[in-house]
Amino acid sequence: MTTQQLTEQIKKKNSFLCIGLDVDLNKIPIHLLKEEDPIFAFNKAIIDATHHLCVAYKPNTAFYEAYGLKGWKALEKTIMYLNVNHPEIFTIADAKRGDIGNTSAMYAKAFFEDFAFDSVTVAPYMGKDSVEPFLAFKNKHTIMLALTSNAGAFDFQTKIVDGKELYKQVLETSKTWKNAKNLMYVVGATKAEYFADIRKIIPEAFLLVPGIGAQGGNLQEVCKYGMNDAVGLLINSSRGIIYASQNDNFATAAAGKAKELQEQMETILNS
Template sequence: MTEAQLTSEIRRKKTFLCIGLDTDLEKIPKFLRSSKDPLFAFNKAIIDATHDLCVAYKPNTAFYEAYGSAGWQALERTIAYLNESYPDHFTIADAKRGDIGNTSGRYARAFFEAMAFDSVTVAPYMGRDSVEPFLAFDNKFVILLALTSNAGAFDFQTLPTPEEALYLQVLRKTREYAHAERLMYVIGATKASFLKEVREIVPDQFLLIPGVGAQGGSLQDVCKYGLNSRVGLLVNSSRGIIYASNEADFAEAAREKAKALQQQMGRVLRDLKI
């Protein structure tokens, strides 16, 4: 999927919602746990119930890797189902990879070629040669961790450098990378007040905003500081949607939570005429 296609889908559906598929066997409804592939069965039901209310899905790979080969197969089935049944959705492998040279290249091939994700989250700590191998793939995107939503983000990301905070240096430096037009950035919803400075450095890039919902981030603040003329946001909600119920009505409950966010986003886009 191209950026233009993603923007077109946002405008068509009047939403910039991304749903995180952080699927945990201990949290899904008990009746699903005895099925042959409970992780995929849960994901499929969530996707079928919410696909018209969002433009992106983001499986966090840790929730699949934790179950070994069976978990990885569930992840493969999930992305295959999305690509076959709902190809108009932007897909994010939330893997937070980050290594040098050939290793990054292999990670990129795993997510971009073997599983055909549209994007992957990458940690920038090891620098240019850990990021550029991911950027070498046409019509694929790197979503770089810049300022995350967790409390520990303040340990390093906001530390001052002689010029400015470290996360701002990350934004500024990575704009010099080869194929930097394929970069997107993670900015946590719980850090919405920082978005003004972020937009001064990366006015045009898409920002993935986790932390709305269970983590307490404010959609209103995110929109106030983060929207650009092309929308430029993917706001993620995971637990607040997919675990709205752990009973037989879990998919319907997830739909209602997703619909509430979609309607809020639709009002924002309407009011701002974006």
């Protein structure tokens, strides 16, 4: 999927919502545990109830890896279901990979070819040869960690190195890498005050923004400083949507929470 196609979906749906499919079997409705594949059954119900309200889904692979082969199979069935039934929706493998070049090439092949995700998250700590193998795939996107929403982000990301915050140096350096046009970036919603400076460095790139909802991020503040002419934002919400209810009405409840965010986004887009 191209960024132009993603932007068209944002305009069509009046939404730049990304829903995180982080499935914990201890949190899903008990009746689903009787299903042959409870993870996929949960995901399918959430997707069926919310696909018209969002433009992206983001399974965090840790929530599938934790269940071994059954988890990987559920992830495969989930992405296949999305690609067949909702090919217009942008898919993100939240895997946070980042290793030496030949290993990264295999990670890229796994997520872009075998699973057919549109994008994958990566960690840039090992530098360009760990990221460029992902960037080599046409019409696929590499979403690089830039400034994250966790408390530990201040351990390194905002440290001053040679007179400039490290995250800014990471952003500037990434622009020089081969096929950097395929880069997107993770910027946490709880760091809303940083968005203005980030946009000075990467004004046109899409930003994946976790931290709205359960982590306390403010949608209006993020949009005020982070939105560009093409919107350029994917606002992720996971727990706040998919675990809105643990009863039989869980999918309807999830749709209700997604609708609340979508309506806020529509107001912002039309203002």
